[in-house]
Amino acid sequence: MRALMLSWGLLVLLASGCGESTPVFLEPPVIEAENGVLSLTLTPKYTNLSVNDLDLEGRAYMGLFAPATLRVARGDRFQILLENQLPSESTNLHFDGMSLSPLMQGGAAGDDVFLDVEPGEGQLYSVVVPEDHPQGIFTYRPSRFGEIASQLGNGMAGAIVVEGVLDPFPQLSGVTQRTLVLKDLQRSGGTILEQPDPEQLKMLTVNGQVRPRFKANPGEMQFWSVANASANLYYRLALANHTLYEVARDGNRHTRLLALPSIDLPPSARSQFLIVARGEGQYEFSTATLGNRPPGYDAFFGEGSSLYRAGACGEAELAETTGCEDLDASTCMGPQGPCVVGGSLGTLVVADDKVLAPQLPSEDQFPALTDLREENRCRRRVFRFEQGPTGDVYTIDGRPFDPYRIDAEVRLASEENCVEEWRLQNCSGQNHVFHIGQVDFQVLEVNGVPVEFTGYQDTVTMPFRDCDRYESDATECQAVEIEQKIYPIYSCPTANDPRGEVVVRIPFSEIAVGKFTFRSAAANASDAGMMAAMQVCDDDQYPCGAPQR
Numbered sequence: 001m002r003a004l005m006l007s008w009g010l011l012v013l014l015a016s017g018c019g020e021s022t023p024v025f026l027e028p029p030v031i032e033a034e035n036g037v038l039s040l041t042l043t044p045k046y047t048n049l050s051v052n053d054l055d056l057e058g059r060a061y062m063g064l065f066a067p068a069t070l071r072v073a074r075g076d077r078f079q080i081l082l083e084n085q086l087p088s089e090s091t092n093l094h095f096d097g098m099s100l101s102p103l104m105q106g107g108a109a110g111d112d113v114f115l116d117v118e119p120g121e122g123q124l125y126s127v128v129v130p131e132d133h134p135q136g137i138f139t140y141r142p143s144r145f146g147e148i149a150s151q152l153g154n155g156m157a158g159a160i161v162v163e164g165v166l167d168p169f170p171q172l173s174g175v176t177q178r179t180l181v182l183k184d185l186q187r188s189g190g191t192i193l194e195q196p197d198p199e200q201l202k203m204l205t206v207n208g209q210v211r212p213r214f215k216a217n218p219g220e221m222q223f224w225s226v227a228n229a230s231a232n233l234y235y236r237l238a239l240a241n242h243t244l245y246e247v248a249r250d251g252n253r254h255t256r257l258l259a260l261p262s263i264d265l266p267p268s269a270r271s272q273f274l275i276v277a278r279g280e281g282q283y284e285f286s287t288a289t290l291g292n293r294p295p296g297y298d299a300f301f302g303e304g305s306s307l308y309r310a311g312a313c314g315e316a317e318l319a320e321t322t323g324c325e326d327l328d329a330s331t332c333m334g335p336q337g338p339c340v341v342g343g344s345l346g347t348l349v350v351a352d353d354k355v356l357a358p359q360l361p362s363e364d365q366f367p368a369l370t371d372l373r374e375e376n377r378c379r380r381r382v383f384r385f386e387q388g389p390t391g392d393v394y395t396i397d398g399r400p401f402d403p404y405r406i407d408a409e410v411r412l413a414s415e416e417n418c419v420e421e422w423r424l425q426n427c428s429g430q431n432h433v434f435h436i437g438q439v440d441f442q443v444l445e446v447n448g449v450p451v452e453f454t455g456y457q458d459t460v461t462m463p464f465r466d467c468d469r470y471e472s473d474a475t476e477c478q479a480v481e482i483e484q485k486i487y488p489i490y491s492c493p494t495a496n497d498p499r500g501e502v503v504v505r506i507p508f509s510e511i512a513v514g515k516f517t518f519r520s521a522a523a524n525a526s527d528a529g530m531m532a533a534m535q536v537c538d539d540d541q542y543p544c545g546a547p548q549r
Helices: 148-153 521-527
Strands: 002-004 030-032 037-042 045-051 054-059 071-072 079-083 094-096 124-126 139-143 158-162 177-183 203-206 212-214 223-229 234-239 244-249 252-260 263-265 270-276 281-287 342-352 376-387 408-411 418-425 432-436 442-446 459-462 480-482 485-488 501-507 514-520 530-535
Touching: 030 037, 037 071, 045 530, 139 270, 148 342, 158 177, 158 223, 223 263, 234 244, 263 270, 281 459, 418 459, 432 501, 459 501, 514 521
Parallel strands: 030 071, 037 079, 071 158, 177 223, 212 342, 376 418, 408 530
Antiparallel strands: 002 030, 045 054, 079 124, 094 139, 139 158, 177 203, 223 270, 234 263, 234 281, 244 252, 244 270, 281 342, 418 501, 432 459, 432 514, 442 501, 480 485, 514 530
16 A cells, blocks of 8 residues: 555644634545555544644544545555444444445455444455446545434545546646545534534534635646535535536536536535636635525514524524525525535635646547436336424435335346436425435436436435415415424425426446445434435345345
């Protein structure tokens, strides 16, 4: 194993809570595969962490709030020994977003989120990156049901980079590449909170730094790979006065370059984009504040209603938050959702001599991808993500997660070249993010509107439902009284009212044979039960029938 370990003694986080000064951006340490194997012992434990010039106690890998980036190529093998030194909780290891086998081989685990590695125990993970695996950014992290939010909220996540995403674009061979792992934390005194509250103020970090400075020359092109490793936080990223040229999403290269003013990055999502630095000056890299008061709801709830989850935004500021300018705004979190406070993530400092940027990739340089709308559809399924009128009961199809129950089964032997079509229905008043392990998918429709094919992904936002109205043009919501409080009623999408429905197509293949999950990407919702188990089986590696665990 060749490890390029940056000296974290040099990582002096100068930024205070008031932001008098800011640190120069630093990459996390890097560990690379050697001779086709990335060998590593990973030891989660309670330790003292340095974040924003604060000494905090929390759970961590490698004793770092921003642990090493793991770099591999297609065909390499992960050989990782997970030694659980957490005193009283189980954990496991998940290669989030990657298409890796979940099956155990010779006593070594695959990408199996159902494993429990008990305190004081160890588990070897040995899994090969397929030769056709997407090239991009992913993460390693725990995915142990019931502990996801607390362990992710303490920073137990790092980046994985499968090399080669820029290979089709030889003109970009010399551009500066940056890896940014976004995390938020909440603390009480010198301790990172056990259960992060998505409604309360957070410290926003980039590679464990607060508001770092990114340096560039005027005209310089850079390639940023950004991973959302927060437990629950939804980011809307923007770089002031700059266009973000997205090359890949969720580790999947697009069919063409997407020129975007901002990029939505929900939990578990990743984005890789180019920037071209403008003239000398300082440009803020930020995430927006996202409101939860869509138009018309004040007429029902009344100003300052306690039924709004004001959280960190505060009652007085709720009406001023962005993202809810109209009912169809994709960045409105919905009245059952939290108001998400944004802020500065860093500053791009552009100075010194002007340089000539290379040409942006042209559409004909992007490798062709199969539009799954043109493939045989062998099955349709509908899944309903529900939250209950009080907003605190999280289920899929009315059932909370049970790791011993199979909620969906795909039989490869009888469904060769099968592409399934899933209708994902958000039956709540809060945005939820669909996320699936082992496979990627193509989004066909959102809210009944067709979506242009630009590539595959493994996360997608399901917009919140509008409340049920007494009449189609009424301003008041239908409601139910529970414990002397009035709550609006949210029904599921229908053919005539498809808001809240996302239609995707999923190409299941042999690499997914085994058992894995699909879920809400928000860790709090997953831990509360908005997760489902599925298995892909065949007649060889993993016979169909009763689940093996």
